Every structure is written in C-alpha cells, then in structure tokens.
Amino acid sequence: MSDQVLETGQPPEGDAPEAYLLNKRDVAAILYAVDIDDREKLIELMEPLHAADIADLLEQINAFDRSRLVRLFDREFDGEILSELDDSIRDEVISILTPQVLHEAVRELDSDDVVDIIEDLEGPQQETILDALEDSDRAAVEQALTYPEYSAGRLMQREVVMAPEHWTVGAAIDHLRATPEDELPDQFYHIIIVDPRLHPVGNVTLGKLMRSRRETMLSDLLEETFQVIPAMRDEGDVAYAFNQYHLISAPVVDEDGRLIGVITIDDAMAVLDDEHEEDILRLAGVGEGSLSDRVRETTKQRLPWLAVNLVTAIAASLVIAQFEVALAQIVALAVLMPIVASMGGNAGTQSLTVAVRALATKDLTGSNVWRVIRRECLVGLINGAIFAVVMGIVGVIWFGSPALGGVIAVAMVVNMVVAGLAGTGIPILLERIGVDPALASGAFVTTVTDVVGFFAFLGLAAAVLL
Amino acid sequence: MSDQVLETGQPPEGDAPEAYLLNKRDVAAILYAVDIDDREKLIELMEPLHAADIADLLEQINAFDRSRLVRLFDREFDGEILSELDDSIRDEVISILTPQVLHEAVRELDSDDVVDIIEDLEGPQQETILDALEDSDRAAVEQALTYPEYSAGRLMQREVVMAPEHWTVGAAIDHLRATPEDELPDQFYHIIIVDPRLHPVGNVTLGKLMRSRRETMLSDLLEETFQVIPAMRDEGDVAYAFNQYHLISAPVVDEDGRLIGVITIDDAMAVLDDEHEEDILRLAGVGEGSLSDRVRETTKQRLPWLAVNLVTAIAASLVIAQFEVALAQIVALAVLMPIVASMGGNAGTQSLTVAVRALATKDLTGSNVWRVIRRECLVGLINGAIFAVVMGIVGVIWFGSPALGGVIAVAMVVNMVVAGLAGTGIPILLERIGVDPALASGAFVTTVTDVVGFFAFLGLAAAVLL
Numbered sequence: 001m002s003d004q005v006l007e008t009g010q011p012p013e014g015d016a017p018e019a020y021l022l023n024k025r026d027v028a029a030i031l032y033a034v035d036i037d038d039r040e041k042l043i044e045l046m047e048p049l050h051a052a053d054i055a056d057l058l059e060q061i062n063a064f065d066r067s068r069l070v071r072l073f074d075r076e077f078d079g080e081i082l083s084e085l086d087d088s089i090r091d092e093v094i095s096i097l098t099p100q101v102l103h104e105a106v107r108e109l110d111s112d113d114v115v116d117i118i119e120d121l122e123g124p125q126q127e128t129i130l131d132a133l134e135d136s137d138r139a140a141v142e143q144a145l146t147y148p149e150y151s152a153g154r155l156m157q158r159e160v161v162m163a164p165e166h167w168t169v170g171a172a173i174d175h176l177r178a179t180p181e182d183e184l185p186d187q188f189y190h191i192i193i194v195d196p197r198l199h200p201v202g203n204v205t206l207g208k209l210m211r212s213r214r215e216t217m218l219s220d221l222l223e224e225t226f227q228v229i230p231a232m233r234d235e236g237d238v239a240y241a242f243n244q245y246h247l248i249s250a251p252v253v254d255e256d257g258r259l260i261g262v263i264t265i266d267d268a269m270a271v272l273d274d275e276h277e278e279d280i281l282r283l284a285g286v287g288e289g290s291l292s293d294r295v296r297e298t299t300k301q302r303l304p305w306l307a308v309n310l311v312t313a314i315a316a317s318l319v320i321a322q323f324e325v326a327l328a329q330i331v332a333l334a335v336l337m338p339i340v341a342s343m344g345g346n347a348g349t350q351s352l353t354v355a356v357r358a359l360a361t362k363d364l365t366g367s368n369v370w371r372v373i374r375r376e377c378l379v380g381l382i383n384g385a386i387f388a389v390v391m392g393i394v395g396v397i398w399f400g401s402p403a404l405g406g407v408i409a410v411a412m413v414v415n416m417v418v419a420g421l422a423g424t425g426i427p428i429l430l431e432r433i434g435v436d437p438a439l440a441s442g443a444f445v446t447t448v449t450d451v452v453g454f455f456a457f458l459g460l461a462a463a464v465l466l
Numbered sequence: 467m468s469d470q471v472l473e474t475g476q477p478p479e480g481d482a483p484e485a486y487l488l489n490k491r492d493v494a495a496i497l498y499a500v501d502i503d504d505r506e507k508l509i510e511l512m513e514p515l516h517a518a519d520i521a522d523l524l525e526q527i528n529a530f531d532r533s534r535l536v537r538l539f540d541r542e543f544d545g546e547i548l549s550e551l552d553d554s555i556r557d558e559v560i561s562i563l564t565p566q567v568l569h570e571a572v573r574e575l576d577s578d579d580v581v582d583i584i585e586d587l588e589g590p591q592q593e594t595i596l597d598a599l600e601d602s603d604r605a606a607v608e609q610a611l612t613y614p615e616y617s618a619g620r621l622m623q624r625e626v627v628m629a630p631e632h633w634t635v636g637a638a639i640d641h642l643r644a645t646p647e648d649e650l651p652d653q654f655y656h657i658i659i660v661d662p663r664l665h666p667v668g669n670v671t672l673g674k675l676m677r678s679r680r681e682t683m684l685s686d687l688l689e690e691t692f693q694v695i696p697a698m699r700d701e702g703d704v705a706y707a708f709n710q711y712h713l714i715s716a717p718v719v720d721e722d723g724r725l726i727g728v729i730t731i732d733d734a735m736a737v738l739d740d741e742h743e744e745d746i747l748r749l750a751g752v753g754e755g756s757l758s759d760r761v762r763e764t765t766k767q768r769l770p771w772l773a774v775n776l777v778t779a780i781a782a783s784l785v786i787a788q789f790e791v792a793l794a795q796i797v798a799l800a801v802l803m804p805i806v807a808s809m810g811g812n813a814g815t816q817s818l819t820v821a822v823r824a825l826a827t828k829d830l831t832g833s834n835v836w837r838v839i840r841r842e843c844l845v846g847l848i849n850g851a852i853f854a855v856v857m858g859i860v861g862v863i864w865f866g867s868p869a870l871g872g873v874i875a876v877a878m879v880v881n882m883v884v885a886g887l888a889g890t891g892i893p894i895l896l897e898r899i900g901v902d903p904a905l906a907s908g909a910f911v912t913t914v915t916d917v918v919g920f921f922a923f924l925g926l927a928a929a930v931l932l
Binding site for chain 1: 485486487488490493516518519522523525526527528639642643650653654655671672673675676677691699700703706707708709710711712713714731732734735736738739742743745746747749750751752756757760761764765768769771772773775776778779780782783786787790793794797799800801802803804805807808809812813815816818819820823824827828829830831832833834837838841844845848849852853856857860916920
C-alpha cells in the first residue's frame, strides 16, 4: 500500500479500479525476498503495509509461500495481522507461528479482537491463546465467550469510558486525565453517562466536553440520538442500528440494563460487510466460503446446494415426462420449452432479490407486504405480456404456427405472474417461520417457475395443438 | 421505534427479527391520526421516532397516505427526514412540502446532506433548494456539485477541524474552545494536523488531546493509521478504505494535496451499504430499483434484463433446434436436457458470485487469479463427477438405458467444468475492460452453461444413441 504517497498528498493516479489494490510488483518483490531468504529485505518491504493489507497478501499467495513468509517474518508478525486474517487461513497461520510470537501477538490485542480470533479456533488452539493472556484479559475473553456467537456481547469491548450523570465537565475531564492508559479503550469518542444503578442514560461527545465550561453538568450535554444495545441482540441488528441511526458508538447492557461494554462503529461496519457477504453468497447457493478456501472445502460447501438443485431439476423433468406424447409429436415444444422456464426463473430471481434485500433492511413489513406482492405480480403481468407478444411472433415466424405462438405467449404470461408471486411470497413466508430467506428462497422459487413454466407450456400445447 | 424502552434499559424482547422493526400498531395509530385529521395526536405519535424511522414509515405507506401525512405534519417536517428519504419518493415529498417548510428543513442541514439531497433532483427543484440556503452554504453546495457524482468530493463535509503541526495541545484546545459553534462540524472526533501548505500530515484523536499535557506538541500525538483521500476518488473505494483500515474520519484533499474537507465513517458506512445493495441487485438483473418504486418504473427497470435473458434463451433454443432429429426419436432427451443446463447454470452462478464478490473486496488480484480459476474448474470437475454418477444412475433406472446414463454423466461433467471456468473468467474479463462484473456477468455465464449444456448432452446423444 502506498501510505507514503498518500501522505505527501500526491494526486490520485486517476485509475480508480487500482485504488487500494495490492501492488502486483510489491507482492512479487516480497515473494522474491522470501525466495532468497532475505529477512531484512522482507521486513523493509512489509514495514509500510497496514496489517489489513498484510492479511490480504497472506490470503492471496499460496499455502507454501504463506508458510515460508510467516516463518521468515517471525517476531515482526503482530496481533493486528492475526485479527485481520480470514478465518479460513487463520488457524493455518497460528499453527506456523512459534509459541513465543503467538504469545506476544495476542497480548497486544483488545479483548474484543481476541474473542473474534478465538471463537473460530479448535479447542487446543483456543487454549494456547487463552494461556498467552494475562489473567484479567483471560477472564474478560472467557466472559465474552459466554454470550452466544453473533451477539452484541461477543462484539463489544469491555473497556468503557463512563461518568455518573451528576458530574460536571471539569470532574469528567480530570477523571479521564487521571485514568491509566491501559484501562481506557484504544480509541474512544464518547463518554457514556450512567445513573447510580449503572444504567446508561446518554452519550456526551468528546468534542462537546472539550468545548464546554468546567462547571457545566454532563447531563446538559447529552446527544440527541442515543441507543442502548442489549448484550443478547443479534450483531446484524446492531449493524442495522448503527447504519440507521448514524451511531458512532453505543453502550451494551446486560439483562438488568447495566452497562457492561461498548460497541464502536468500525466493528459494526465490519459486521455489516459480513452480513452482506453472507446474503450475496447465500442467494447464489454458496453458503459460506471464501477465496482462500481449498478445493476440498469449496467442493463440500457447494455440493449441498447443487444437490438441492438436482432434486428440483428432476422434479421439473418429471413434469416434462408427463407430456412425452406431445413432445414426440411436436419437436418444436422441446425447442421452445426452456425459454418459458428461463424467463420465469429470471423474473422470479428479480422479485426474490428485491424482497430478500428489503427484508434484510427492514423495509418490507406488515404495513406494505400486500402492496409489494401486488406490485410484483403486476410487474410480472406487464413484462410477461410484452415478452408474450415477442415470443408469440418468434414462435409464428420460426415454426409457422400461430397456435404454437399463442401457446407460448399464454404460458409466458402465466409463468411470469407466478414468478412475481413466488419471488415475493416465498421469502416472506420463510422469514415468518424463522428461516433465512437468502438461504433457501432461490431453490424454491426456481422450482416453482420451472414446474409452472413446463406445465403451462406443455399442458396448453397438449390441449390446443394435439 | 422504542427509544424510550431502550433508554430505560429494559431487556430485549428476545424476538430477534423484530428488533428495530417499525411497530405495526404504531403505524396503524399514525395512519388513524391522519385519517381523522388530528394534528396534535400525529405529532405526539411521531415525536419519539428517529428521522430515519419516519423516512422508513413514509416509504412503506402508499402515496395517498404519504401526501396526507406530510401535509398534516407540516412545520414539524425537518431536514433530517428529507435527508433519510429514499430518492424514489424524495422529490414527491419535496413537491408536497410548502415552500416555507422546505426552506427551513434545508437550512438545518450540513452541506454534505444538502448535496446528497440536491444531486438527485430535477433542475427546478434544485433551484428551490439552493435558493433556500444562505449565501455561504449555497457556495459550499455548488462547489461540492462541481465534483463528479460518487466522488469523495461529493461525499465530504467542508467543515473541518484542523491545527498546524507546530501547535501544542494547549493551543489546540484554546482554539477549539474559541471557535464559534457554527463553524465546527456537527460531530467530530479528530483534529487534522496540517503543514504550512495545508497538506494533512496526521490525525490526533480528541481522547489523546484531552489526556495530554498542555505543552505536548500535536505532532507527538499522531495516530498510527492515517489515510488521505483525494477528492476525485470513487466513493466505493473510500468506503473500502474505511472498512479496511478501520478509519473513523479521513481528510479529503484537492489535486494539490490541500485539505478541503473531511469524510466521516457514518457516511462511508452508508456508501458501503449502497454499494452492496447495488451489487446484489445487479447480480439478479434488477439494476437499480427500490421497494417504493411504482409498477411502471419497476417494469421498466426489469425489462432490459429480461430482454437480454430472452435473447440468450433463444440462443440456447437454437442449439436445441440443431438436434431435432435426435429429439424426435428419443423423447427422453427432451425430458433430461434441462437438468444438464440447470446444474451448469447453478454451478456457474456459484463461481460467478464468489468471483464478483472477491473483485469487489479486492481479494481477487493478479497474484491469485490463475489459482482461483484453476480451483473453480477443479471444484466443477469434482462436483460434476459426483452428480454425473448420480444422474447416470437415475438415467439408467428411469429410462433403462446405460448409454443414455453415460451421455448425461459426461455432459454433466463437461458443463460443470465449463461453468467454473466461465463463472470465474467472465467477471474477471469484464472487470479488466472496465465493465461492472456484477452488472453483466450473469447473462453471459448462463448463456455459456445453457449452450454448452444442451450442445454437450444432445450432441453426445446424437453421436452415441442414434
């Protein structure tokens, strides 16, 4: 990364797609240093890189180079890099690090970062890392691990900056200045104001604190927007709240409403990014999976979805098989039938994606669900009618049969209305019964559009043309 | 929204999907107040809602209710709501507001929010809003509009807090306290340190400033991670940098590297969210589009993608038509052929989605492109072989023909390897020639898998079985 270039304020290279991309030449130079076992050169080349970029680099090279690089880099390997690494190669890297390097790397990190690393590891590796921590940190990490995965309790950091509501600005500033560095979070932007029972009642920004007179009451400086997050809340909802209410940090409370930690927007942003990744991959039937997974894992991850698709494809074939007589007599039906199914599948996927996305952003609710379903069916009807005319004409020209053209036209309209209905209705139903609509809707919707498409087209053809 | 409930720190309702969802009963009560024209009741019900939730509410009700609600709410309608509204209904709402309400709403906002509102409006509405601004604000907005859409220059706010590098902590604090409120940003968390030419050289957090001795030099307190953003940089890259480097705010510079504004993480998070939305919708062939669009716009948005799909479906049909002789003799071919195409299409979509996502997160680069392509083809080969065996057996049992089973098995393997190749290669090629891979890859990949699937299966069948 070109930290230096940016800091001297040079103009951008104009080449937008290149911005923030790891430089191919830098990567080559680093791998060359590894090849010739030149530790000094390696350290010199890696020094300007941000930990997140080093993690990306490690993800992009192959396992052999990765192992050599990590070994050569040795004591320079720090906790930040570990915390930026993708889960899929993190345990591989941890097993390469010497115990001493791992020890030091882990001790540098905030408790929430250690939790993030440890929760995906196997038992023995977890122990190694827990053993590396100081007692108080270890207790904090183990405490966090008692909250469910993907909860606010896991996401939060335990170091908080708080002040009682009856304090003045001067008292808060003096207290802040007197607190030892290691009891404060790495970065903080607000002071959380609490009542005597330790319930958060508001936020004061450091900017306001600094600009106010020493005798001002903290309770007079509270920010307007303030959200308290229960520790059991799902991290996806936490990310939603940060994005919706433009929060920078938010206090986390236990079941009794007592302040136990704080979540900052950078963590929420990372969650938002993960959730989107999950949605987009699930919609495509990829489940989890990352680019650094190996062939074996990738094959295993994708297999179930392909198996589901095979079942639905066979179901569609069974529908086709009901019309063998018609197909044997009119070969044109075999030629045209995939078009009807394909258009329905596409229209269904369009409706489906809009619905899944709207459910994720909480824009599709009880207040507008019927209006949205009606709209999608109407859109299907109109687009269906337009393509019905087109395909009707194509059918007549291609096969010289107005009846065949009529059949494909009607089947097209039917299938695209059904596509709008299924594409919206299925994700809504899945959400209602507590299944992630991104995960399962696709298979259902294309099954519906395939079955309805083949059935409408071949059934009509059998009735009209035979 | 249950701001009050949260503030008293009550435990969550446990019902995760309900968190942050607009309460159906609240919405009904609000619409009832509109129905009976009870302004006081409406204001009382809306008062606890955050502007972002009011915007969501307006998006979820129908146009008639929306218009009545906005009229009744009248002077209570503030700029925040306007800035949270989806583009698709913002101009509708603006045209409902009385000039005076609009005037006041707009004057409350920061310059970056006004820019965000104004850039999507038509000429006359733009003028109305510009006219409402004070001269200095108007100049700031017009200046921002000279930067291209989706650039950092549009995203930034112009109110910055900066200090020369030779200042001490004490000087910075005194200066901050002496600056009038309206010259400072609404919220700020860092002081940007500049050199004499106004080039940013680093960030100091307010926390560090507050905890340091008055005589400490600002230049001794600089944060480790610091990124300067050129005004012409694409906002997607800006969001990437915030997420990658955990930035909270970053200075924006002009072509000469001089500080001209600042971008904060909440704006970057909103961009990240938009970019994801765009990717997910484009992958599904929905283009833009939101839930509050009307039937007519939605139909128009989806039509082009369906048209592209029709062309590719017809291309696949033309392939089928080449094998009419085989199809006429063996009806089983018509029954089985959609399975081969469908499995290829699915496998291709899996590879495609992983590739598009990896390109967006800059994880797929020159360093690993060949390894990724090889991996995807291998995964296709293995999964293809597994399903080839399954389908071979199904073919034999169903139609009693080992030769037919063999044909479908071989076609399946071929198509799934091609799916891995096309699913990875096509988005990479599109990215290289500067086309958004999310936008166009899907149609290409399914065309390839349809054509190859039908051709391999029917061609082999014609060669082996006839």
